[in-house]
Amino acid sequence: MTLSMDENFARLLSLKDTMTPWALRAVVTLGVPDLLADGELGVAELARRTGVVPDALHRVLRLLAARGVFTEPAPGVYAPTSLSRLLESGQRCMSLHPWLDLDGAIGRGDRACVHILEALRTGLPVYERAYGRPVWEDLAADPALTASFDTAMASRATALAPAVATGYDWPSARHVLDAGGGTGTVLAELLRTHPHLRGTLLDRAPAVTAARDIWGATAEGRRCTFTPGSFFDALPLGADVILLVSVIHDWADEHAAAILRRCAEALPPDGRVLIAEHIRDDDAGATAGLLELDLLMLLVYGGRERNLPDFRELGERAGLRLGGVTEVGGGLSLLEFLL
Structure with a gap:
């Protein structure tokens, strides 16, 4: 089936989505899923507990509610969903928290991926370009990063x-x-x-x-x-x-x-x-998830x-x-x- 120009454009827009991945990482790093674990809270209270600007947080939460990560039962009030449960830090086995926390080792690696063009031009990892030393040296120099890396690996x-x-x-x-x-x-x-x-x-x-x-x-x-x-x-x-x-x-x-x-x-x-x-x-066609991981391994x-x-x-x-x-x-x- 051939897609129309409008359908192709919409598909490309969904592939280029920049904000959702970083909005997810932001709320995980701030601990919003944990704060909502027991029920709904207003955006002002969430902002107070996380130390951020209410209007800015509201924009992030509106986007994630539109994506189904949270619900908004009343204007400016947010509640958990089955998706947000997987972002809570207390879920040892099935939590994505250690993989999305920007203060942790995996999130730090994700931030290095903005240098993807350099990786394409050199064929080499770009983590050192972002942080001044290769990833394993960087982890070894920071006990907190090491602990977060071990937590992510243990969950997997x-x-x-x-x-x-x-x-x-x-x-x-x-x-x-x-x-x-x-x-x-x-x-x-x-x-x-x-x-x-x-x-x-x-x-x-x-x-x-x-x-x-x-x-x-x-x-x-x-x-x-x-x-x-x-x-x-x-x-x-x-x-x-x-x-x-x-x-x-x-x-x-x-x-x-x-x-x-x-x-x-x-x-x-x-x-x-x-x-x-x-x-x-390669014969049967690798999954998109594995191909994404393949690129991440390089970067x-x-x-x-x-x-x-x-x-x-x-x-x-x-x-x-x-x-x-x-x-x-x-x-x-x-x-x-x-x-």
Whole structure:
């Protein structure tokens, strides 16, 4: 069906929407969804509690009400919806709050995307252009940013963990090293689901410390070693499975291959590397969400989303061969690499 000029124009206008994404981020950063969690409030009271100008806030809320994020039961009075519930900070698993908070690590990365033209001209990330240092150095220099990043990753890991824990032949494994596992959400679920497993969690010191504080005293924590470190350095020995959940897409090919080489060096002859990632399916047509993430990986981290041949080639560069690939739901796949 051919669209008319008016229909095409309307479609393009919807694609170019600038204000809604930033209005969403603004109200999340101000905590408006939390303030409305218990019921309706007037714009004057919302402005007083958030320290902003009432008229300016009213313009933002009117737009978001028109988009269905809030309702306006009376002029200048706003109330929550099922959409705004997903923006509240207290919703650990299904909240978009850590992903939209402009004061947090992810929101900081989003702000760097205004330099997209430079990324197109250089093929390099633009985060350093915005903040003076690469993203990982920036996070390491600010404990609050590090904590917000770990919170966002933990919320995502909570959604992924059951699929990882049930989508692989874990009964044949003995000891799993979760490299770059953040605060250990996936590893804790693995150890809880498979009581025979032992685990090692490796990540930056703040994440590992937080993991130990959160679940180190549990039955799962007593079967886990909490190890601060980097997957670019020699990895701890003893694991027969090394797990990388949403790690490889953060990195350009050179660095991704280096991570996999470290994994290969640390494994016994029967060892396996298990990568949990979204696979870009160029034949069937990748989803718009994955293509958006692919662009974001370039702009902020210098990484990329990959198709199956890309993953196979990375493994070969590290001395690993691709074994099985299992789709476990939600677009997530488990890729098994063997020595």
